[in-house]
Amino acid sequence: MINLKGGWIMKSKQETIFSSKTLTYFLQLAETMNYTQAAQILGITQPALTQQIKKLERTVGAPLFYSVGKKLRLSEAGNTMLSATHEIYEVLNQATDEIQQSTSAESGEINIGLLASVEYSVFEDFAIQYYKENPDVTINFHMLTRKEIWDRLENNRIDLAIMYLPDDSIKNRKPYRSKKIITEDLLFIHNDEKMAKRKKIRLKDTLNNVWVTYPREYYLDQVLRENYKNAMVDLPNAVARFTTPDQIYQFSAETGAYTALPNSYIIAKGADSNLHAAQFEPGIKFDLAFVFRKDKDEIPRVGRLLDAFDSYLEADDYISRLTQIHDQKYGVNHHDEGAKD
Known part of the structure; x- marks a missing residue:
């Protein structure tokens, strides 16, 4: 919740998912499939990365990763989230390109x-x-x-x-x-x-x-x-x-x-x-x-x-x-x- 002029407003699930660097952390882990390596690339500690991923999983209501032995795998929900995240970035990039095409083009x-x-x-x-x-x-x-x-x-x-x-x-x-x-x-x-x-x-x-x-x-x-x-x-x-x-x-x-x-x-x-x-x-x-x-x-x-x-x-x-x-x-x-x- 956040306090706004004395009133409390509940954050939506969308705000939770897209806040801070949550999706960036998810994408990096999905790419490396290794918590230690992903944390090093992101410049954070492994516990901090784990906490962010668990927070995202609680928000969407399903595990995004699972382990087979020592290997990490994307769950069905994880694959859905990965696809959606790529689509989100694609929309944002297209918007940026359209703006650049119409402003200061030359x-x-x-x-x-x-x-x-x-x-x-x-x-x-x-x-x-x-x-x-x-x-x-x-x-x-x-x-x-x-x-x-x-x-x-x-x-x-x-x-x-x-x-x-x-x-x-x-x-x-x-x-x-x-x-x-x-x-x-x-x-x-x-x-x-x-x-x-x-x-x-x-x-x-x-x-x-x-x-x-x-x-x-x-x-x-x-x-x-x-x-x-x-x-x-x-x-x-x-x-x-x-x-x-x-x-x-x-x-x-x-x-x-x-x-x-x-x-x-x-x-x-x-x-x-x-x-x-x-x-x-x-x-x-x-x-x-x-x-x-x-x-x-x-x-x-x-x-x-x-x-x-x-x-x-x-x-x-x-x-x-x-x-x-x-x-x-x-x-x-x-x-x-x-x-x-």
Whole structure:
């Protein structure tokens, strides 16, 4: 109950359900199916999370979760609540998009979530050029993990994501669209002179040395693990894990540890006399793409940016842009190669 000018008013069930962060807590637990992990992500204690879930269950009048051994499962009521919660967020996000479509449509901010493991130089160059032609639009880039990207897309805190696909970590794909930028090759990076001239290297031949790679929850590490398991080959022995390609590349160059990085990063980084790059056999490929909520591209400033990026790549394709940016950064002039002073 709440007191209003001396009178008592009973809170409705709806007010109880949607108060504070109850639904956020429920969604996080439904995603992780682990109280400890969900509480850590939410930044609260496990007892506090348990209390909120029990409060929600008392309100709806049914248990939302049940346990099978040590594993947590959604009950029938829990599945109904999960579906309803997604629908609620969908309605709110659609309302936000409709408002943005009708107010400040041509100017304002565009928030872009960029996967932290993606080579960003092309997007940085595009943003500079786009600003020169569209000074009334502010582009905010956020370097994020995959989970942070999906969370912010779900909560409408970013307009566009630039990330790798396919991605099975998102359970509710219906509200989203994707637009491919380029198909990436994952390259094997090594310092073994015996393999230096080989353009393709089998997975089983990459196990004679230690590795450096991304953390286990990162997309590229999961792609690697899946390909090794599918080929029935032992997983590489990772002795170090870093969150950015620069850190991984530097560790590999200094220690001789093997690794795997996208072709786009190797082009942007340039050759290193100590390291060699080769394709895996069989090849490991994935897409780099824009991901956004359906109808988000109908907001004029967002649609215009996507169209402008298409035009940007039509003038020079993605790989050509990478090469140009690398050459400008390191002062390479192909016309002057071999010339003498």
